[in-house]
Amino acid sequence: MKIPKHVGFIMDGNGRWAKLRGKPRTFGHQKGADAIYNVVNGCYKRDIKAVSLYAFSTENWSRPKEEVDKIFDLLAKFLKKYTKTLIKHEARLNISGDKSQLPERLVKEIDKVIEKTNHFTQKTLNIALNYGSRTEIVRAVNNIIKEGVSDISEEEFSKYLYTANLPDVDLIVRTSGESRLSNFLLYQSAYAELYFTDVLWPDFSEEELDKALVWYDGRDRRYGNIK
Ligand code: IPE
Ligand code: IPE
Ligand code: MG
Numbered sequence: 121m122k123i124p125k126h127v128g129f130i131m132d133g134n135g136r137w138a139k140l141r142g143k144p145r146t147f148g149h150q151k152g153a154d155a156i157y158n159v160v161n162g163c164y165k166r167d168i169k170a171v172s173l174y175a176f177s178t179e180n181w182s183r184p185k186e187e188v189d190k191i192f193d194l195l196a197k198f199l200k201k202y203t204k205t206l207i208k209h210e211a212r213l214n215i216s217g218d219k220s221q222l223p224e225r226l227v228k229e230i231d232k233v234i235e236k237t238n239h240f241t242q243k244t245l246n247i248a249l250n251y252g253s254r255t256e257i258v259r260a261v262n263n264i265i266k267e268g269v270s271d272i273s274e275e276e277f278s279k280y281l282y283t284a285n286l287p288d289v290d291l292i293v294r295t296s297g298e299s300r301l302s303n304f305l306l307y308q309s310a311y312a313e314l315y316f317t318d319v320l321w322p323d324f325s326e327e328e329l330d331k332a333l334v335w336y337d338g339r340d341r342r343y344g345n346i347k
Contacts, residue, residue: 121337124290126170127163128305128312131156133296133320140320146190151322153194157202160245162326164209166333170244170286172216174304178252192222195249196229203233211243216282217251244286253306256282283308291336293329295321313339 131152138148156173163171176191199213206213213233222230260280264272278284289305289312297318301309315332317324340347 121333123167123333124313124336125168125287126172126289126291126308127168128172128174128289128292128309129159129324130174130292130294130298130302130304131321131324132294132298132302134322136296137320137322145187148322149187149191149194153198155322155324156198157205158326159324159329160202161205161209162329164211164243166329169242170246172246172248172283172286172289172305174248174251174302176217176249176251177303178217178250178255179303189223192226195247196226199229199233203236206233206237206245209243210240211245212237212240214244214246214282214286215249216246216256217249218255219250221250246283246286248282248304251282252303253301254303257307278307281307288312291315291332293317293324293332295319295324311341311343313341 134148134152135145136148137151138145141147160171160173175195176188180191181188213230215230215234219227219230260277263280264277283305286308289309292301292305292309292312293315294300295317297316299314299316301314305312313336315335317328317332319328
């Protein structure tokens with residue numbers, strides 16, 4: 121079976137999952153955070169080297185403050201709890217997004233985990249947090265201008281993105297029945313296979329991961345060539 125090197129997850133449907141159960145949206149986020157453990161472990165066990173999680177988009181600031189705060193709180197807890205497992209898998213943490221707007225408690229947790237894992241080179245957990253692809257690309261362009269570079273290759277350009285050193289995304293998984301990318305890894309996913317499932321993120325399990333991987337295995341990646 122061909123295994124993708126880099127899988128991106130658009131973890132969508134937490135709110136609807138909670139609503140179906142008559143619970144507040146934050147309850148859905150809590151269950152969604154629980155689902156991350158099994159999915160990321162499942163990826164590493166299946167020898168997927170890079171996992172990207174869309175945790176909070178630049179557009180998600182428009183949500184009520186309590187919900188935003190709860191998401192950040194859950195992420196800090198997730199990182200704290202997951203550090204040991206990251207070390208066990210020899211995976212480094214990478215954050216895609218502008219950390220400067222995040223609460224201090226979360227940034228502290230992030231920095232701690234990065235410090236403990238940044239010597240690992242084989243596996244990566246990339247969390248897209250306060251992330252949007254367009255902002256990322258424009259930021260890259262501005263940094264290139266600042267450095268006075270006048271001509272750049274695609275390969276060099278990708279080093280200015282938050283995902284520098286990561287391979288291109290092979291597979292994007294989006295849960296909850298939406299079929300859009302919502303500003304997630306647009307440059308990195310230029311040739312990714314896109315898998316959409318109706319399963320809501322809190323219900324996304326290792327079994328669901330396997331379904332996505334079997335589907336991916338069946339894709340014929342032509343990259344513009346003919347068969
Ligand atoms: C995804 O679930 C989590 C984040 C965007 C942080 P949603 O909160 O978007 O859940 P729905 O789409 O409203 O069901
Ligand atoms: C995408 O989900 C962002 C994350 C999963 C963090 P949204 O729920 O914010 O996306 P839209 O608004 O439905 O496109
Ligand atoms: Mg959503």
